[in-house]
Every structure is written in structure tokens, then in C-alpha cells.
Amino acid sequence: MxxxxxxxxxxxxxxxxxxxxxxxxxxxxxxxxxxxxxxxSKLQAAAGSxxxxxxxxxxxxxxxxxxxEFAPDLDPIAASAGWTIQTAVERLAAxxxxxxxxxxxxGFPYLxxxxxxxxxxxxxxxxxxxxxxxxxxxGAQAGIYPAETPGGWRLVGRTPLRLFELSxxxxxxxxxxxxxxxxxxxxxxxxxxxxx
Numbered sequence: 676m677x678x679x680x681x682x683x684x685x686x687x688x689x690x691x692x693x694x695x696x697x698x699x700x701x702x703x704x705x706x707x708x709x710x711x712x713x714x715x716s717k718l719q720a721a722a723g724s725x726x727x728x729x730x731x732x733x734x735x736x737x738x739x740x741x742x743x744e745f746a747p748d749l750d751p752i753a754a755s756a757g758w759t760i761q762t763a764v765e766r767l768a769a770x771x772x773x774x775x776x777x778x779x780x781x782g783f784p785y786l787x788x789x790x791x792x793x794x795x796x797x798x799x800x801x802x803x804x805x806x807x808x809x810x811x812x813x814g815a816q817a818g819i820y821p822a823e824t825p826g827g828w829r830l831v832g833r834t835p836l837r838l839f840e841l842s843x844x845x846x847x848x849x850x851x852x853x854x855x856x857x858x859x860x861x862x863x864x865x866x867x868x869x870x871x
Contacts, residue, residue, distance in 0.1 A: 676852050678722055685721035689714075695776045695851045697785075732773075732854045737819070739810055739832040739857045740865040741767070748795070748829035752812065756792040764859055766790045767831065772817060772855040777847065782821035782839030784849040789817045793831075801827035808834045810857070819849075832857075835869035 679695040682702070689708030694701040704714055741749060741764045753763035772788035794815045802825060805811070809820045811828030820826060821838035838848045849855060860868070 679851060681723075682718065682721055687714075687717055687721060696778070697775055732852050733850070734854045734856070735849060736856050736858050737834050737836060737849075738860045738864070738868060739768075739834050740860050740862055741832040742862050744862070745809070745833035745865075746831045748812075749831045752793055752795050752829060752831065755795070758792070763793060763831075767793065768857045768859050770857075772857075774849050774851050774853040774855060775816075776851050777849075779818070780821055780824055780839075782847040782849070783818055784838070784853075784855070786817040786819075786855060787815075789815055791815065795829045797827040798829060801825050802830075805830065806833060808836065808838070810834065821847075833865070835865050 676695060679693055679700050682690070682693055682700070689705040690702060691705060692703040694703070702714075702718065709717070740746075741760075743750075749760055749763060753760045756763065758766070767790070770788050770790055772786040774784045775787050776785050777783060778785060789812060793812060795812050797813045805820050805824055805826035805828075807820060807823050809826075809830050810832040811818055811820065811826065811830050813828040818828060819834060819838055820828075836848060837843075839846060840848075
């Protein structure tokens with residue numbers, strides 16, 4: 676993440692996009708602007724500033740409704756941890772998550788920080804339709820579906836927030852490096868926020 680932020684700050688001409696992942700950084704560049712070895716030298720020079728203080732991450736509160744309609748997989752996940760649904764929801768909300776990277780679909784955040792007891796395998800058979808805003812678990816990570824898509828992660832809640840919106844700047848609500856906390860809301864509040 677420090678390398679990603681250092682290169683983003685450097686604003687190297689001809690670098691079209693930077694895509695962080697868990698332990699790699701993809702650099703998309705204009706091959707007519709840079710020969711690979713020249714760009715590597717430029718990137719290495721800019722990477723020296725990665726050791727400098729990393730900016731304080733943005734802290735984003737995301738409202739989540741964990742009522743049964745929005746969380747069909749929460750009960751079995753809670754049961755496998757030996758918890759009630761209420762305890763699972765409290766633990767989900769007590770954690771701080773870090774956006775490791777974006778992928779799968781525009782604006783889909785891969786979130787680290789899930790309490791280990793809530794880890795769950797992907798579904799054996801993916802759902803054909805996962806509603807936009809669904810908070811889901813796969814393995815030891817969480818994610819939020821920004822649009823209605825098929826998906827094999829286990830659904831434990833839903834946010835009324837739009838994670839990806841073309842008319843907004845930036846279009847993506849959660850960015851790599853952000854810290855995320857979940858605020859639990861009821862269905863009435865979910866509907867109010869969805870209308871707003």
C-alpha cells in the first residue's frame with residue numbers, strides 16, 4: 676500500500692493506472708511513452724518515497740442491515756462459531772476493516788480485518804443474483820458487492836450505500852487503504868437511506 680501511495684503521489688506521465696492487490700502492484704502504462712526498462716528506473720526512483728510517512732487512511736462508516744432478508748448466510752456462520760446471530764453482528768461491527776484492493780467488479784472492495792471466527796468458505800454453488808450492497812464473506816475476507824451480479828460469497832448483510840456511481844467523483848466510494856467500520860442499522864433505517 677505504501678508503494679501504491681508513493682507512485683500515485685509521483686504522478687508519473689504515461690502511467691495510466693495503478694492496481695494494488697494483497698502483495699503486488701500492477702502498473703498500467705503507455706508503451707509508446709516508456710520503454711520498460713526506463714519506466715522501471717523511474718518507478719524505482721519514485722518508490723524511494725514509499726518509506727516516507729504514509730498518509731492517514733480515510734475512515735469510512737458503512738451502514739449495514741443484518742436482518743434475515745439481507746443476511747441469509749449469517750445464521751449458519753454464527754452457529755459454526757458457537758455464537759448467536761446478535762453476537763456475530765456485534766463482532767462484525769466491532770472490527771476495523773482495511774480495503775486491501777478493488778477487483779471482481781468496479782468498486783468491489785476486498786476487506787481485511789474480519790474476526791477469524793466469522794471466516795467461512797465460499798458457497799459450493801454460486802448464487803445467480805447477489806443484490807447490490809450485499810456484505811459478504813469468503814474465507815478470511817469480507818467484501819461488498821457494488822452492483823447486482825452472480826456471486827459465491829456468503830451474504831451477512833447489506834448496505835444502502837452505492838459503492839460505484841458513474842456520476843460521482845470519485846466514482847468508487849471505498850478506495851485502497853481506507854479503513855472501514857460497519858454501523859448496524861435496522862430495515863426501516865436501511866429503507867430511509869436507500870431512498871435518500
